[in-house]
Amino acid sequence: MARMVTTRRVWISTIAAWLFGFLIFFPILWMILTSFKTELDAFATPPFFLFFHWTTENYATVQERSDYFHHALNSIIIAGGSVLIAMLIAVPAAWSMAFSPTKRTKDILLWMLSTKMMPPVGVLVPIYLICRNFGLLDSRTGLIIILCLGNLPIVIWMLFTYFKEIPKDILEAARMDGATIGRELIYVLTPMAIPGLASTLLLNFILAWNEAFWTLNLSTSEAAPLTVFIASYSSPEGLFWAKLSAASTLAIAPILILGWFSQRQLVRGLTFGAVK
Amino acid sequence: MATRQTQILARTLLSPAVVLLFIWMIVPLALTIYFSTLHYSLLDPGSESFVGLDNFRYFLTDPAFIASLQNTLVLVGSVLAITILLGIPLAMLLDQPVIGQGIVRLMVIAPFFVMPTVSALVWKNLLMHPVSGLFAWLAKLAGLQPIDWFNDAPLFSVILIVSWQWLPFATLILLTALQSLDEEQKEAAEMDGARALSTFIYITLPHLARPITVVILIETIFLLTVFAEIFVTTGGGPGLQTTNIAFLIYSQALIQFDVGSASAGGLVAVVIANVVAFFLVRIVGKNLEA
Numbered sequence: 087m088a089r090m091v092t093t094r095r096v097w098i099s100t101i102a103a104w105l106f107g108f109l110i111f112f113p114i115l116w117m118i119l120t121s122f123k124t125e126l127d128a129f130a131t132p133p134f135f136l137f138f139h140w141t142t143e144n145y146a147t148v149q150e151r152s153d154y155f156h157h158a159l160n161s162i163i164i165a166g167g168s169v170l171i172a173m174l175i176a177v178p179a180a181w182s183m184a185f186s187p188t189k190r191t192k193d194i195l196l197w198m199l200s201t202k203m204m205p206p207v208g209v210l211v212p213i214y215l216i217c218r219n220f221g222l223l224d225s226r227t228g229l230i231i232i233l234c235l236g237n238l239p240i241v242i243w244m245l246f247t248y249f250k251e252i253p254k255d256i257l258e259a260a261r262m263d264g265a266t267i268g269r270e271l272i273y274v275l276t277p278m279a280i281p282g283l284a285s286t287l288l289l290n291f292i293l294a295w296n297e298a299f300w301t302l303n304l305s306t307s308e309a310a311p312l313t314v315f316i317a318s319y320s321s322p323e324g325l326f327w328a329k330l331s332a333a334s335t336l337a338i339a340p341i342l343i344l345g346w347f348s349q350r351q352l353v354r355g356l357t358f359g360a361v362k
Numbered sequence: 363m364a365t366r367q368t369q370i371l372a373r374t375l376l377s378p379a380v381v382l383l384f385i386w387m388i389v390p391l392a393l394t395i396y397f398s399t400l401h402y403s404l405l406d407p408g409s410e411s412f413v414g415l416d417n418f419r420y421f422l423t424d425p426a427f428i429a430s431l432q433n434t435l436v437l438v439g440s441v442l443a444i445t446i447l448l449g450i451p452l453a454m455l456l457d458q459p460v461i462g463q464g465i466v467r468l469m470v471i472a473p474f475f476v477m478p479t480v481s482a483l484v485w486k487n488l489l490m491h492p493v494s495g496l497f498a499w500l501a502k503l504a505g506l507q508p509i510d511w512f513n514d515a516p517l518f519s520v521i522l523i524v525s526w527q528w529l530p531f532a533t534l535i536l537l538t539a540l541q542s543l544d545e546e547q548k549e550a551a552e553m554d555g556a557r558a559l560s561t562f563i564y565i566t567l568p569h570l571a572r573p574i575t576v577v578i579l580i581e582t583i584f585l586l587t588v589f590a591e592i593f594v595t596t597g598g599g600p601g602l603q604t605t606n607i608a609f610l611i612y613s614q615a616l617i618q619f620d621v622g623s624a625s626a627g628g629l630v631a632v633v634i635a636n637v638v639a640f641f642l643v644r645i646v647g648k649n650l651e652a
Contacts, residue, residue: 100462182376186372188369196643204391206587212393298590303612313477320479320486327488338480352474356531356535
């Protein structure tokens with residue numbers, strides 16, 4: 087009896103969950119479908135759902151007309167560069183705070199967090215002028231520096247919460263066995279830290295890839311990553327919906343896949359460990 | 363001896379991060395404060411002069427400021443309400459045994475990973491277009507007049523897009539919290555004959571109080587400076603209807619080139635964000651001790 091009820095409940099919640107999941111996902115699905123339509127089909131009413139003339143020409147045109155790969159490469163260089171540099175600075179910092187905490191460690195961590203609370207628009211003017219004076223407008227270097235500093239607090243925080251979970255006893259045990267600091271790092275700590283390092287890298291790469299305040303304000307063409315490239319489709323001239331969809335699909339596909347891998351770390355990273 | 367060495371090492375490892383973040387925080391902020399006291403227009407270089415608090419008086423009494431403050435509050439408040447009120451039932455649904463749960467989870471989380479310019483343009487052109495958007499077709503199907511979203515309800519349209527982007531975040535955090543809720547506690551309540559509603563009010567909701575607070579604070583920090591969605595859909599218009607504080611400052615700085623007044627506005631934004639940050643830092647800090 088009880089079992090019957092349970093099965094029914096599972097079915098009801100399954101149907102409801104799939105329905106809501108589908109509704110939420112629908113705009114993305116619709117965009118992917120549209121990217122395979124001709125411009126005429128994309129604009130048709132009533133809309134075509136599945137039975138239209140499938141074509142991949144939009145993907146070809148996007149590259150030919152607007153040099154998609156140039157902007158994709160910019161996205162990779164800017165997001166990747168900013169995260170790698172941030173990791174280089176953050177790993178030693180988080181390491182030292184997790185393993186040799188002092189009385190001030192907590193204050194330093196909270197202060198770092200508070201720099202992330204600064205609304206970017208509050209410092210738009212000086213950053214813009216500094217970049218202009220140093221020739222860093224529309225330059226990948228400029229964006230790498232700014233995105234790196236912007237994400238640094240999150241990188242440090244995520245690493246800190248991971249490092250803190252590595253049991254310290256294990257270090258002492260290694261030391262007792264006569265391991266040097268170098269060996270300790272390579273054979274004991276690194277293997278335990280790799281999952282944390284990987285998910286920090288992943289999540290912050292995603293954040294940098296999608297960053298759309300500094301990239302929109304500080305780059306126009308040469309250094310423009312995909313966020314800016316897509317924004318150029320907002321001009322009302324002509325009907326480029328299918329091409330916009332193709333470009334958008336290409337822009338979000340890699341991140342969607344990476345994001346799905348990192349969804350469990352997402353909560354932890356974005357709430358600074360406040361929700362686990 | 364060894365500890366002293368370790369301490370020095372620890373400090374050396376920590377200092378680059380501290381120094382860089384300190385510069386990143388203090389230099390632009392000091393410059394913003396400095397510029398905010400100047401008459402400084404990029405169109406008229408060399409004419410900079412000290413004007414005291416005039417920029418603040420100008421910015422704060424500008425009707426555009428009042429309008430944009432109001433838009434900012436409506437935007438933040440509505441998105442918070444929508445994402446939390448929908449996020450709670452959605453998280454509870456995903457917490458149930460569901461067939462294909464992994465896939466549903468992936469579909470729900472997906473919008474969070476879409477870059478803001480993409481989601482704004484996809485909603486604007488493919489869904490909300492008054493002639494051939496999907497919503498227009500649905501409206502006609504139901505025998506209704508299609509809505510010209512960005513002319514008739516511009517702010518609401520922006521709210522809709524931003525809510526779609528942030529609903530996954532709220533849901534995911536609430537779901538994570540729900541999964542840590544002690545099943546036995548709920549079962550005990552059920553055994554005692556508590557109805558679903560009272561279990562929800564007396565057990566689930568109190569358990570969610572903290573994650574809800576965290577969602578509110580973190581979303582607020584990001585929502586206060588929503589920019590890209592407005593930039594690519596409405597450009598702040600029609601009129602000032604979708605101009606929020608972030609967009610107002612942007613347009614004063616990079617469209618009207620009025621550095622002084624934009625800096626004053628920037629400081630106002632910093633103050634507003636700091637009020638929120640104060641509470642968030644306290645909550646996170648408390649957690650650090652536990």
